[in-house]
Amino acid sequence: MELVVFVIAAAMVIVGALGVILRPNPVHAALSLVLTLFGVAVHFVALEAHFLAAVQVIVYAGAIVVLFLFVIMLLGVDRTEDISIEPFKVQRPMALVVGVGVIGLVTAAVSSSRDAIGRGNGLEIPTVTGDNDSNVRQIARSVFGDYVVAFELTSVLLVVAVVGTVMLTRRIKTGKGES
Amino acid sequence: MLASILAQVPWQAPSIDYHAIAPEIVLAAGIVLIILVDLFVGESKKWVTASLTGFVLLGALIPVLTLAVSDPDARSLFDGRYVIDEYALTLKALFLIAGYVVVLLSQNHVEEGDYYQGEYYTLLLTSLTGMVMMASSRDLVSIFVALEFLSIPAYMLAAWRKRDRKSNEAGVKYYLLGVFASAVMLYGMSLLYGVTGSTLLSEIGRQITVDGDFGGVHALAIVFVVVGFAFKVSAVPFHTWAPDTYEGAPTPVTAFLSVASKAAGFVALVTILYVGVPQAKDVWQPFLWVLAALTMTVGNLLALRQSNIVRMLAYSSISQGGFILMPLAVAGTGDAAGPALQAVVVYLLVYAAMNLGMFAVVIAAARTTRSGEISSFGGLFSYAPGLGVLMTIFLASLAGIPPLGGWIAKFAAFRAVLEAGNGWAYGIAVIGAVNSVIAFGYYGNVMREVWMKPAPNGETRAVATPTSLVAALTITGAATLLLGVLPGTVLRFGDLADLVGAFGR
Amino acid sequence: MSDFLRSYLTVFWFGLAALLLASLLLGIAVLVRPSRPNREKLLTYESGVDPVGDGWSQSQIRYYVFALLFVIFDVEAVFIFPWATQLERYGTFGLVEMGVFVGVLLLGLVYAWRKGVLRWV
Numbered sequence: 001m002e003l004v005v006f007v008i009a010a011a012m013v014i015v016g017a018l019g020v021i022l023r024p025n026p027v028h029a030a031l032s033l034v035l036t037l038f039g040v041a042v043h044f045v046a047l048e049a050h051f052l053a054a055v056q057v058i059v060y061a062g063a064i065v066v067l068f069l070f071v072i073m074l075l076g077v078d079r080t081e082d083i084s085i086e087p088f089k090v091q092r093p094m095a096l097v098v099g100v101g102v103i104g105l106v107t108a109a110v111s112s113s114r115d116a117i118g119r120g121n122g123l124e125i126p127t128v129t130g131d132n133d134s135n136v137r138q139i140a141r142s143v144f145g146d147y148v149v150a151f152e153l154t155s156v157l158l159v160v161a162v163v164g165t166v167m168l169t170r171r172i173k174t175g176k177g178e179s
Numbered sequence: 180m181l182a183s184i185l186a187q188v189p190w191q192a193p194s195i196d197y198h199a200i201a202p203e204i205v206l207a208a209g210i211v212l213i214i215l216v217d218l219f220v221g222e223s224k225k226w227v228t229a230s231l232t233g234f235v236l237l238g239a240l241i242p243v244l245t246l247a248v249s250d251p252d253a254r255s256l257f258d259g260r261y262v263i264d265e266y267a268l269t270l271k272a273l274f275l276i277a278g279y280v281v282v283l284l285s286q287n288h289v290e291e292g293d294y295y296q297g298e299y300y301t302l303l304l305t306s307l308t309g310m311v312m313m314a315s316s317r318d319l320v321s322i323f324v325a326l327e328f329l330s331i332p333a334y335m336l337a338a339w340r341k342r343d344r345k346s347n348e349a350g351v352k353y354y355l356l357g358v359f360a361s362a363v364m365l366y367g368m369s370l371l372y373g374v375t376g377s378t379l380l381s382e383i384g385r386q387i388t389v390d391g392d393f394g395g396v397h398a399l400a401i402v403f404v405v406v407g408f409a410f411k412v413s414a415v416p417f418h419t420w421a422p423d424t425y426e427g428a429p430t431p432v433t434a435f436l437s438v439a440s441k442a443a444g445f446v447a448l449v450t451i452l453y454v455g456v457p458q459a460k461d462v463w464q465p466f467l468w469v470l471a472a473l474t475m476t477v478g479n480l481l482a483l484r485q486s487n488i489v490r491m492l493a494y495s496s497i498s499q500g501g502f503i504l505m506p507l508a509v510a511g512t513g514d515a516a517g518p519a520l521q522a523v524v525v526y527l528l529v530y531a532a533m534n535l536g537m538f539a540v541v542i543a544a545a546r547t548t549r550s551g552e553i554s555s556f557g558g559l560f561s562y563a564p565g566l567g568v569l570m571t572i573f574l575a576s577l578a579g580i581p582p583l584g585g586w587i588a589k590f591a592a593f594r595a596v597l598e599a600g601n602g603w604a605y606g607i608a609v610i611g612a613v614n615s616v617i618a619f620g621y622y623g624n625v626m627r628e629v630w631m632k633p634a635p636n637g638e639t640r641a642v643a644t645p646t647s648l649v650a651a652l653t654i655t656g657a658a659t660l661l662l663g664v665l666p667g668t669v670l671r672f673g674d675l676a677d678l679v680g681a682f683g684r
Numbered sequence: 685m686s687d688f689l690r691s692y693l694t695v696f697w698f699g700l701a702a703l704l705l706a707s708l709l710l711g712i713a714v715l716v717r718p719s720r721p722n723r724e725k726l727l728t729y730e731s732g733v734d735p736v737g738d739g740w741s742q743s744q745i746r747y748y749v750f751a752l753l754f755v756i757f758d759v760e761a762v763f764i765f766p767w768a769t770q771l772e773r774y775g776t777f778g779l780v781e782m783g784v785f786v787g788v789l790l791l792g793l794v795y796a797w798r799k800g801v802l803r804w805v
Contacts, residue, residue, distance in 0.1 A: 058762070063755040067752065070751050072747065092801055113397065147260075147321070148781060149200060153328065156211075169746075220800045
């Protein structure tokens with residue numbers, strides 16, 4: 001059953017990812033991204049990380065993709081992008097070669113060291129706890145424990161994101177000439 | 180199982196050594212303060228934010244100094260996730276002083292140009308906070324948060340001249356390649372976490388050993404992390420963003436990116452390599468060797484062909500990065516590791532002083548020339564002797580001529596390389612030596628313009644240099660001279676730079 | 685199959701039931717209703733404002749700022765949630781930390797408000 005869930009979720013992720021790069025219409029590409037993110041959320045569920053799964057759906061599939069769509073609409077990309085013209089003739093075949101190469105490399109690396117990973121050094125294999133909000137607790141423990149400085153500074157980073165966006169989207173100051 | 184045990188253990192608030200994180204607290208409070216001040220002062224009083232930023236940076240320097248003289252040599256917070264040792268303190272001081280100089284450089288530029296002042300300083304301060312945090316981070320999560328902290332404001336700063344196409348190009352290129360690099364690095368980090376089960380660098384260092392379970396995944400993870408930081412420090416072939424970004428961004432921001440941002444990249448790289456994966460040196464040393472050799476050579480050769488001074492400085496800064504990588508590539512472990520770490524820290528200190536100084540001179544001189552072309556600096560000495568002399572000093576220091584700071588930096592780097600004393604080391608030393616000679620070509624070219632050529636359109640009246648720029652020139656000029664004349668000072672800084680937990684100790 | 689996944693099976697059955705019900709109702713409607721289309725009926729809004737222009741049009745940048753503000757407070761909620769489930773456990777320390785976090789984020793809102801981007805002109 002885990003295998004079935006995994007295969008379905010993995011298929012969602014891959015089909016969505018292919019959609020993102022292959023769909024000529026940017027809106028469709030952004031919507032394909034939702035499929036990918038949702039597939040990742042299913043993986044999280046299968047790994048018993050409910051909280052992450054919920055966050056994945058709420059923040060990524062919900063909010064972030066909406067941001068993407070806003071940008072696409074903002075740029076007025078209301079037509080299918082013409083991707084038949086390319087400045088460098090070699091770049092597409094090269095991208096393909098590099099992409100396949102990286103996939104091959106990662107696959108070879110992982111399969112060559114399967115024993116090493118399995119032998120206890122790595123992450124704990126999640127166990128059933130029957131305690132459904134245990135990983136919310138674990139996250140709280142990390143946030144208020146070891147990573148409390150990073151957590152507090154994240155709020156500053158979020159504010160800086162607001163400052164930057166407002167600055168970049170505001171009209172140029174009136175009264176002064178253009179630089 | 181782990182979770183259910185955790186749920187029963189009573190929770191205890193982490194004991195936080197507030198003295199140890201005082202610089203970060205001062206900076207964060209400063210960011211909040213500047214946003215508030217910017218919101219509630221009128222347009223004519225916005226200059227207050229610049230002065231405030233300067234005060235905040237100096238204020239953050241105070242706890243760094245008190246920490247340096249206080250009792251425990253190294254303070255460790257959160258089980259060693261955040262360490263304040265001498266290495267961290269030296270670099271924190273470097274970042275804060277470099278930030279102060281950048282504020283001095285920015286003051287007139289930002290006031291005279293059509294910029295949002297409050298926001299500019301907010302973002303600058305945020306980026307610096309990330310760097311100060313980076314110096315202490317000994318954990319993948321902290322390093323990543325620090326990296327985003329220092330990069331995201333920098334992307335926006337690069338695109339600060341909103342109506343200028345080049346600045347937009349600079350911002351977009353920097354952003355796209357920057358996030359791509361972050362993604363590659365994050366993938367590497369996730370693999371490291373997956374195979375070791377810990378985000379703590381010292382714990383990763385314990386797990387990743389040559390004779391232990393070392394496989395392809397471990398190697399791949401390390402390579403990905405190194406590639407991510409190679410983008411950050413603009414090592415060839417991951418340098419393509421740098422020249423366009425440096426040229427398009429406002430010049431003070433370029434100075435900031437080429438010095439502080441680059442130094443932060445090196446700091447993180449050194450921490451991860453020395454604390455996290457020193458045992459896997461067979462993986463990262465050859466990789467860094469190739470990167471260092473390419474970076475020095477390609478950066479230099481392209482710098483020779485530039486006619487715009489900022490582009491030339493961009494390529495020169497790429498090439499200088501190669502010299503910083505050089506000791507890491509051959510002397511990462513063993514007896515040579517100490518001098519190598521020292522060489523990197525010394526090089527970063529000296530490079531910050533001379534490169535910021537160089538940009539200060541360019542900004543000051545460009546007030547008269549109104550151009551970034553090298554040919555427009557012709558006859559600088561005849562109408563602005565002070566700037567002409569200073570520019571010569573900084574150029575000579577960048578080229579590595581004794582008795583200036585740049586010479587000490589190169590000396591320390593070559594000494595560390597020769598200490599390693601194997602074939603690889605001699606190979607890179609030769610490449611480095613040849614490149615030092617090539618570098619005279621383009622630095623000398625600018626000097627020739629300054630001293631021998633006549634001023635282009637008969638320009639003889641220099642525009643007065645504002646006080647803040649004079650202060651910046653004084654700080655960087657004095658540092659460059661002193662570091663060269665008194666090499667003992669800076670080399671001792673290197674010695675102090677003892678990285679806790681490095682080399683598998 | 686683990687107990688854990690089995691608990692999610694309910695979600696699956698529920699989704700399936702919803703899908704079936706919806707397609708059943710719509711399917712019956714298609715079979716039963718008469719079909720006499722005319723131009724008026726095919727308009728997007730049968731009454732009210734006439735739709736003008738293309739469906740795709742460039743949107744205002746203001747929407748983007750709102751969306752970004754939304755994302756930021758969405759992320760805030762993500763951090764608040766784990767804390768809220770165990771309020772007592774983290775006591776004063778948690779309260780102070782979360783207060784600082786929310787306080788700083790509030791500054792972002794104040795900033796956007798003072799800069800006038802929240803005003804819809």
